[in-house]
Amino acid sequence: MSERLSRADDRRPKLPLIFESGSAGRSGFFWPEEKGSNEIPAALCREEIPGFPEIGELEVLRHFTRLSHLNFSIESEFYPLGSCTMKYNPKVNEVVARLPGFSLVHPLAPPELIQGALELLLQLEKMLAEISGMDAVTLQPSAGAQGELAGLMLIRAYLKEKGDARRKIIVPDTAHGTNPASSTLCGYDVIQVSSNKQGVIEPAMVEQVMDDSVAALMITNPNTLGVFEKNIQAIADVVHRRGGLVYLDGANLNALMGIAKPGDMGVDVLHINLHKTFSTPHGGGGPGAGPVGVKSFLRDYLPVPRIVKKGGDFALDANQPKTIGRVRSFFGNFGILVRAYTYIISLGSDGLEDASRMALLNANYLKKKLESAFHLPSTEPCMHECVFTDRYQQKQGVSTLDIAKRLLDFGFHPPTIYFPLVVSGALMIEPTETETRETLDAFAEAMLAISREAIEAADFVKAAPYTTPVGRLDEARAARKPQLRWSPAGG
């Protein structure tokens, strides 16, 4: 059972770190000593690892089981974290990914011994292309941000090939931080374009900054306010007319399946977060996968190796003169790709189309329920998520952070807060399609209760949370003198 508030009557021991328990010489691993010896020169060897844990298997299980009780998770709490698409992660995906035929397979085994894996990968590329309306897909990137980097590299390689090296990327002020960061990492300068009061990008604004030094525009659609960039085609025309390309951040694809294909919006390159739209678990921060889809004119630049079908067999083709090369080792996060594949065939076209529609329904329903008590920065119709602010609550000095912390006492994970940056005090709510009406009602009630508390007992709200294993933690202190590892000295 979980360790919660420590109180006078609560005598449950504090959780030690794995380094703070155990007994010298203890181990949970048993293997008979190997006969013979090794010929590694002593000068190249070390002693046993100082400070390493010395605990048994049951102790380890207890330690991590108790730790697990300190987490909120999709399977125990509603987790409406905007932009993160915390939908249900189906159990069958986990079972399938653990089949020996997927988990005990070696990447350097010759292709004839991994035909099932190659077949799955090639099929998944095709499925993702169909869903997003693109012509070709690479599954190599480990997550969305690496997908962005790969996508920008493709653009760069393509333009270079055309002898048209460009220096800049246009990124809206509503964009996720990875967009500008990836641009820099790819050697580009970032020019920011501002969204209008509704959080939407207008062609005119792009027109102003678009010139032939601009390699591409990175756009998120629906954008991070959950609003569909209705001018995206016009914007794409502007960019294309000046010889630039359009990159779509596909983190919000969960809003579009069967509703609109990025490939039809003038998008040349996009990434997809399989750990969002395609239900693979977030794992407390990964692993995920960030496949990249492109229009055919960029196909030759995709990372190697490409999976190809020769006759009845699947093979690897590394002979792609124009390729940008590898962006990671082997085949990407294969185990995650297996889960996404399983999800797609489980839902099928009908299920995927239903998923996006129900995601929109849930978001619009919550938006409606909350708009009486919370300020809406954009009045545009919302897609799969909606963004509120703390403007009304600020009158009582209650901030978005306070609201988020107080939500914990109601047993709900807070929305994404203070993002997008253009919205001050943003509360970004993405319920996802796998939540019930009753759960949304309960969450709305909690939000409304907190807005009432803000009026009646602001200080009470500002001191929340009260029911969590620890209270608000001193982040300034953590950053001032960083203590990043346990050491015997103690600390």
Added chain:
Amino acid sequence: MSERLSRADDRRPKLPLIFESGSAGRSGFFWPEEKGSNEIPAALCREEIPGFPEIGELEVLRHFTRLSHLNFSIESEFYPLGSCTMKYNPKVNEVVARLPGFSLVHPLAPPELIQGALELLLQLEKMLAEISGMDAVTLQPSAGAQGELAGLMLIRAYLKEKGDARRKIIVPDTAHGTNPASSTLCGYDVIQVSSNKQGVIEPAMVEQVMDDSVAALMITNPNTLGVFEKNIQAIADVVHRRGGLVYLDGANLNALMGIAKPGDMGVDVLHINLHKTFSTPHGGGGPGAGPVGVKSFLRDYLPVPRIVKKGGDFALDANQPKTIGRVRSFFGNFGILVRAYTYIISLGSDGLEDASRMALLNANYLKKKLESAFHLPSTEPCMHECVFTDRYQQKQGVSTLDIAKRLLDFGFHPPTIYFPLVVSGALMIEPTETETRETLDAFAEAMLAISREAIEAADFVKAAPYTTPVGRLDEARAARKPQLRWSPAGG
């Protein structure tokens, strides 16, 4: 995260029952409608099941995940429940038991298609015979109590065969309730024999009640005080001399592996609880398994079918004229037998012998640490568990129940309480061998702290627990007007 104390600042919703949430027409199961029809007469059919749950898969997972957080378990707390042997349940056993080759096997498949299963069963019979010192074993009984019943039936059948029908079973006052209950179920009258002040049975006492109307003596060794019945052989002689048989309740076999074999103590029949000594999980009350071991003269009476090896093949032999018949369907709790088999080959002879010795070491260590503050009813050396009483604490009006409840606030599961019945206010502590010295120290400290609290703040202890999801529950009310099922009416 777990639902704990409900407090003003704690707004987490109460957990509804699965019948109290959901929405009409909702289901987590999807299967296309089957074409065709069935020819079952309408008169034999019903409507959809009234009141049945209507919730989705994620809701179901959340419901049961939250419920799980309300439990103590071996993997999150020390669980020194006397007589229950709550040792670590190895994870590898769980993985193995789930192999399709074990879990997707049908019991009516012809023997040639389940050779692996039959081989495992026959080997397990042999292993258990070797460990317990018996000649033959049946794996059919589902748990210890069913093993007792089967064992007594064997005795009855054997005596009947000898034309010596007897009417009584001698059961010590220290015995577990299942012993007398099983005797009655087998059509026997129970005569109780009292243990001496040390909780031990003396041959003389048995002598007094033993006559030729007595079919058998049921004895537990080590007994429920954790004391080895050192006179067991003499006692067995008494019983045998009068034509009776000796049944050993093997629930405490965890104290004997590699130390003493029941088969050498004059025992004719015994049962073994695989969910105790052989590490299969208790599952909140089963499934377990209660194999029965016998001396060769009883072999012919064992339940059918017997597994036999013919040449290289394993076969079933139901042709046993003297058999008592079946005590349960198919092959018993096969999935549990697989786990026990896995445990035995994992530890091997050396590991099993070590396990019992460490179980004794842990029990004796705890006994030493606690004897200063708690009353020990028996001064005999203890084996794998030790029994204390609340005599000292009663002076402050603090009872065994109070001590047990207060332990919950320290994060420990209480010992078995008020058993054995001969010890008033018994606290029966079985740490098992898989616990560390540090855990035992922490538990001892908690017990000592409570004994101090009993003196300084008796009432505080008597109102415990304070940190659990619910406080002490009104059991009288539950029994007075039993509410045994949810109903829409409510309640």
Added chain:
Amino acid sequence: MRYTPHTPSDKEQMLRAIGLSRIEELVEHIPAALREKAKIALPEGLTEVAVKKKMVALAGKNATAQDWHFFLGGGIYHHAIPSAVDAIISRAEFATSYTPYQPEVSQGTLTAMYEFQTLICQLTGMEVANAGVYDGASAAAEAVLMARRVQDGRRRILVSRALHPQYRSVIATYLRNLHDLEMVEIPFTESGATDAEFIAKAADDRTACVVVGYPNFFGVIEDLAPLRAACDRAGALLVTVTTEPLSLALLKPPGDWGVDIAVGEGQSLGVPMTLGGPGFGFFAAQKKFVRSLPGRLVGETVDAAGRRGFVLTLSTREQHIRREKATSNICTSQSLCALAATVFMSILGKQGMRRLAEVNARRAHAARTRLIQEAGLAPVFSGPFFNEFALKVSGWSERRGRFFANRIVPGAPLAEWYPELPDALLICVTEMNEEEEIEQLVRTFIAR
């Protein structure tokens, strides 16, 4: 492997604390004669890797429903089980806790048991249900014993020959030693149903109860009306035993027939076949019998703060209180399997259970028709059935080879238990038997 965490220095310190110097001193009070013979002659321990390898090899020697086409039922059924079920019962908080003797830290298990009792009541249409017993067979035996308790003086038990043969033998085993009880077998008719007329004659004021399968071992759905009437006339209890509880999502439940005690095997509700165990027995009855029920009961109550909570209740029926006067000797039961069924029934719910039952019935009926019409097999019985049925298959012992070569097990021969049915094969068709499998089954029967 070793799961003992003791280091040499742990042992030394602990021994010192106890006042000893060697581990062996802990056992010196045990007769030397015993200790000398105590060594265990088994192989040494293995690494986890070696264990897994060995077990994978053993498992590999069994035919599984994954690689084979099973048309086997007869008390154990291959059904779809959502992966979510195992995800829940694998959680250590459920799997590694004991029977909930300390309710304050067992509300997870107790709440689930209460939900289980409710689900069983709803499924069977009965008023009360316990938290489960070992299996369907012991549940049937316990039902007979309970009938004896509440019908005292009555010493006669009528048991249908169409009840699962293994259940009949378990009942016989349980009764054999209760000298005062007499078990009478009720024949079945050519419809495959229990002979109601026989019961009408045989049931009298010495009769404690009448026990029938519902559906019975041949898959036939008994018409319980005449049985109920006969029981009423004789003042006997009517006991139904269900081995395929999924059928109760489609069939008129025992409660609606006025059954007194409804028991059965729950494996088909979310528990893998696992060679027939562990599953669980379910046990439901009319409310008036509640204090005579065997096994555990969970009841609702409140704590001092008025919070709802659940506890084990009416335990004065049980062995740990009542000892030799207990209603049953059961202690450890099959909780985790009952939990699996609780999760399973929760996920399928009202609609899913109905749909799954419908799919089974329709598929089985279609298959039977094809086997009769296309493969020319003769039916053995004419009664209505749910998802299994018996057909005449002559020369099985010569033909089986061909089926096994195609990885098909077309059914279970009834001859082993019913000499009077030498050529009958009991064939079960569930949602797991796909179109192509049935096609293959039919073709293999044709190809003779």
Added chain:
Amino acid sequence: MRYTPHTPSDKEQMLRAIGLSRIEELVEHIPAALREKAKIALPEGLTEVAVKKKMVALAGKNATAQDWHFFLGGGIYHHAIPSAVDAIISRAEFATSYTPYQPEVSQGTLTAMYEFQTLICQLTGMEVANAGVYDGASAAAEAVLMARRVQDGRRRILVSRALHPQYRSVIATYLRNLHDLEMVEIPFTESGATDAEFIAKAADDRTACVVVGYPNFFGVIEDLAPLRAACDRAGALLVTVTTEPLSLALLKPPGDWGVDIAVGEGQSLGVPMTLGGPGFGFFAAQKKFVRSLPGRLVGETVDAAGRRGFVLTLSTREQHIRREKATSNICTSQSLCALAATVFMSILGKQGMRRLAEVNARRAHAARTRLIQEAGLAPVFSGPFFNEFALKVSGWSERRGRFFANRIVPGAPLAEWYPELPDALLICVTEMNEEEEIEQLVRTFIAR
């Protein structure tokens, strides 16, 4: 399957609340031209049963380490993984939570990450480590980029040709667009080690860092002393990349060699091979570089009540705060795999890690000796190695058939990446390759 819980009446009520009557009205603000083309041309959804069946079939088309004898390493290793590891990472509280942005309800994940950072520091002998990055290859690339940050002005990167070829190509991909950087390849000697003399000459004041594998791709353990010396003279950073971190339980850790940045792939520490991913990249460095580290860092702090707690810290380095000025663009990483490694290292601990490393080294050395002495294979390199080594195998393309027929994959041909090594096979031997397997391997090589 459908995972959307909406019933028709739910939809209707929700639409009504929003003020709409049809679901499609939710999307009508989207250009019709887009909506018309949006239908997804994929098959309909399947039942969970059908999905499992399909996936089992696909999985069945791959050769697994369970049924085959793999002597494959080259960056991904088949090691013993205690079942307890998967039991923990399967727990929903870890698997289905997000990056711990709300520390009060993420202490489980944050504490484990802090323990992970500590374990990596201890294993590598370095002062600080982050919470992990994507994989070993991107870790190597990030290390180079970090060297560039802290060594500004220096534009030259020396990379050993004995570094994993895929890692080299990832570094090249990352650098290609940072026009100002030049990557120079360092040759290897016949010992299989990186050419220290070359470095001594090539490393100069334009050199940002020197990157070598430790052990390198050929399994050879580099002597880092001369490299460290050369780097000191040039003022360049020394970066090691480890693909088999288990080796660090036996080998002198990078920190003891004075390495500046030690990175690598963590798969071998408790993560199944899974065709090469997901694993995780680990990233450790000297303390002075802490504010230039890429990726997430967890730090210790306290709450108002003084209770210890852990938080993500120094995030001003990161993209979500710093945007285009971030030290890296990484956001979602590989947390759950890092957790697996944390559990793995905790179970093995000090002794277990050492024992496992020893077993690998001894078994690999014994196997190499047998292959040379009994099968007459010629060594390719003379340098010391841990658990993999290269041997000359001529005519591999003709011989491979025989090996595969025996379900043996004896190694990976180096020719694909090293034309200069046409006949070399990279052979890896771990604790999972048993006596008999090695026996078979040797015999199959002899039988030519």
